[in-house]
Amino acid sequence: MTQKADFLFTNALLLTMDRDLHQYDPGAVAVQGDFILAAGPESEIKNEFLSTEIIDCGRKVLMPGLVNAHTHVPMTLLRGLADDLRLDVWLMGYMLPVEREFVSPEFVRLGTLLACAEQIRSGVTTFNDMYYFEGDVAQATADAGLRAVCGQTVMKYPAPDAPAYEDSLARAREFIRTWKDHSLVLPSVAPHAPYSCTPEILQAAASLAMEFDVPLHIHISETAFEVDNMRKENGMPVVPYIKKQGLLEAKVIAAHCVHIDSGEMRTLLHANAGVAHNPSSNLKLASGFAPVQKMLDLGLSVGIGTDGPASNNDLDMFEEVRLASFIAKASSNDPTVLPAAMALLMATRMGAQALHLGHLTGSIEAGKRADLILVHTSPAHNTPRFRRDPNNAYAQLVYAAKSTDVTDVMVNGKWLMRDHKLLTLNETELVEQAREIARKVDQFLIEREKSVLSKLIALGGSMEQESFEVQVKVKVEEPNRLIQKIKQPGIEVQAFKHYHQYDDYFMFDDPTQGRLRFREDNLINERGEVESVRSRLTLLGLKREGEIGHDVLLSRSRFLAPAVHTARFYREYFKPVREVSIEKDRLRWHIRYKGTDFFVNLDHMKKPDMGHFLEVKSRTWSRKDADHKADLVNELLDILDVGRAETVTQDYIEILSESG
Numbered sequence: 001m002t003q004k005a006d007f008l009f010t011n012a013l014l015l016t017m018d019r020d021l022h023q024y025d026p027g028a029v030a031v032q033g034d035f036i037l038a039a040g041p042e043s044e045i046k047n048e049f050l051s052t053e054i055i056d057c058g059r060k061v062l063m064p065g066l067v068n069a070h071t072h073v074p075m076t077l078l079r080g081l082a083d084d085l086r087l088d089v090w091l092m093g094y095m096l097p098v099e100r101e102f103v104s105p106e107f108v109r110l111g112t113l114l115a116c117a118e119q120i121r122s123g124v125t126t127f128n129d130m131y132y133f134e135g136d137v138a139q140a141t142a143d144a145g146l147r148a149v150c151g152q153t154v155m156k157y158p159a160p161d162a163p164a165y166e167d168s169l170a171r172a173r174e175f176i177r178t179w180k181d182h183s184l185v186l187p188s189v190a191p192h193a194p195y196s197c198t199p200e201i202l203q204a205a206a207s208l209a210m211e212f213d214v215p216l217h218i219h220i221s222e223t224a225f226e227v228d229n230m231r232k233e234n235g236m237p238v239v240p241y242i243k244k245q246g247l248l249e250a251k252v253i254a255a256h257c258v259h260i261d262s263g264e265m266r267t268l269l270h271a272n273a274g275v276a277h278n279p280s281s282n283l284k285l286a287s288g289f290a291p292v293q294k295m296l297d298l299g300l301s302v303g304i305g306t307d308g309p310a311s312n313n314d315l316d317m318f319e320e321v322r323l324a325s326f327i328a329k330a331s332s333n334d335p336t337v338l339p340a341a342m343a344l345l346m347a348t349r350m351g352a353q354a355l356h357l358g359h360l361t362g363s364i365e366a367g368k369r370a371d372l373i374l375v376h377t378s379p380a381h382n383t384p385r386f387r388r389d390p391n392n393a394y395a396q397l398v399y400a401a402k403s404t405d406v407t408d409v410m411v412n413g414k415w416l417m418r419d420h421k422l423l424t425l426n427e428t429e430l431v432e433q434a435r436e437i438a439r440k441v442d443q444f445l446i447e448r449e450k451s452v453l454s455k456l457i458a459l460g461g462s463m464e465q466e467s468f469e470v471q472v473k474v475k476v477e478e479p480n481r482l483i484q485k486i487k488q489p490g491i492e493v494q495a496f497k498h499y500h501q502y503d504d505y506f507m508f509d510d511p512t513q514g515r516l517r518f519r520e521d522n523l524i525n526e527r528g529e530v531e532s533v534r535s536r537l538t539l540l541g542l543k544r545e546g547e548i549g550h551d552v553l554l555s556r557s558r559f560l561a562p563a564v565h566t567a568r569f570y571r572e573y574f575k576p577v578r579e580v581s582i583e584k585d586r587l588r589w590h591i592r593y594k595g596t597d598f599f600v601n602l603d604h605m606k607k608p609d610m611g612h613f614l615e616v617k618s619r620t621w622s623r624k625d626a627d628h629k630a631d632l633v634n635e636l637l638d639i640l641d642v643g644r645a646e647t648v649t650q651d652y653i654e655i656l657s658e659s660g
């Protein structure tokens with residue numbers, strides 16, 4: 001009895017990647033509709049099945065399509081935008097500002113189509129995505145004909161597709177509801193990472209994933225910094241923390257897991273979570289070496305992913321598989337670790353399992369969807385072929401084959417590429433449109449890089465403000481005498497504080513840009529201990545706005561914002577040509593004199609050692625007000641008996657440059 005099939009693949013070196021890693025040479029596969037009827041030795045399959053569509057594979061490798069276990073496909077449009085930077089500068093300084101400006105449903109659709117073209121060409125048939133406007137990612141993916149888990153991003157920051165996380169959650173719910181029964185796209189919710197989400201977001205995302213029984217996609221322990229912070233803030237590493245938020249009740253796909261210990265691996269295993277290992281991204285961003293062999297030994301399902309094309313910078317899974325194997329060997333000093341067959345398994349059947357799609361794809365077995373590829377293994381770089389050991393076939397694919405050796409791709413029983421020709425996408429058009437987006441992004445960044453102020457604003461989440469101050473600074477020889485003088489009648493002390501301050505001044509080639517001051521204020525309590533620490537960023541106008549009354553100065557501060565990043569971040573982001581660091585002890589009185597408020601600062605300059613300075617300041621809004629305050633400042637200098645200002649400067653930088 002012969003049975004009819006839509007397609008009959010014959011004359012192939014068939015690598016099934018099934019449980020027993022069956023290979024057949026020559027092997028054959030029968031496909032009906034969207035699924036595989038049978039796979040096995042050619043003689044058997046030819047006896048059992050008949051088809052009008054016989055595909056003679058010409059001795060090529062016939063294998064399951066590759067599974068890209070973690071990516072952000074629309075970021076193809078940002079490929080090569082900013083490289084060789086630390087993760088925070090790359091993300092907060094470039095990716096997020098550009099995304100806020102450009103990411104739209106159209107952007108996401110184009111980026112996804114471009115990524116699909118690249119992935120089809122390199123033999124990827126399934127990918128796991130996380131991005132914004134995920135409904136548009138899903139639509140473009142379905143149009144291209146690829147299989148994907150599409151994760152709608154949720155995080156605590158405003159996103160290109162949602163002003164607040166409540167909106168992202170609502171968007172995720174609607175997206176999942178719309179796509180949950182699709183034949184190619186499995187919708188999911190993607191809380192970006194534990195550090196970019198609140199406990200409420202994590203809990204809500206978990207219950208949403210459970211309500212619809214869909215995966216939950218999240219970045220976990222990508223950097224040591226993330227783990228250190230988690231320990232500091234919550235007294236535990238990342239995996240116990242997400243467990244505490246109920247995340248592991250859902251079908252989790254944990255991307256990265258670079259810095260997790262064996263206890264955390266066991267927790268993930270018990271939760272049946274999948275892991276996505278991203279070799280190129282971890283290497284490029286110097287995130288560390290994921291303990292892949294340990295995870296595999298414990299029995300975790302570990303897939304391999306490219307991560308986004310802005311941090312890789314491509315979606316080439318052949319390269320990832322090879323790197324996964326090489327890194328595991330090099331980092332463990334053991335060349336027997338992660339052999340070729342295991343690496344390829346991670347990129348196929350195990351990768352599908354990690355995405356909770358193991359029942360559908362990842363191997364060539366009866367009943368699974370027809371997601372398969374043909375790989376040419378006779379080009380010069382991939383010749384000859386040995387047959388003595390079944391592992392030779394895997395080694396040939398993992399260590400020598402290139403993604404360009406993929407000639408044909410079928411997903412869900414439909415051809416997406418035949419003999420290197422894409423059938424569902426117009427590649428030329430996509431490349432042209434991507435060029436146009438790149439031109440606009442370049443223009444945006446060129447404009448932004450023109451000034452320190454616009455670079456500051458681009459970081460977002462900051463406060464823009466212009467303020468003027470009447471101020472004077474005087475060298476003080478007898479600080480204790482001055483402290484006594486402040487206590488005289490006529491000066492009402494409203495408040496007193498003691499700070500230890502560390503200032504980093506960033507200077508730029510063009511002096512009209514002003515100077516950027518990163519200040520860390522340590523508030524000192526009565527016992528002389530640090531009570532609290534805060535950091536602020538101020539862009540100081542360099543030009544004196546005017547000198548009024550005697551030696552009193554009107555100065556301008558153009559921008560004031562809480563510093564949410566480290567001084568190191570701002571240094572790498574702004575790339576100052578010169579930097580000056582100052583350390584001082586500051587006694588700060590908020591006083592009222594003749595009904596007007598002033599701040600009186602007595603600074604003891606520690607680094608460089610410059611003695612004591614008195615600073616008297618008051619905010620002002622009009623020229624008339626400034627003149628009045630300037631008179632009061634001079635009266636104050638008289639009654640404090642510090643003499644007239646010899647050096648009137650805006651800040652210590654000028655004193656330093658004047659004194660050489």
Ligand SMILES: [Zn+2]
Nearest residue numbers: 219255307308
């Ligand atoms: Zn990622």
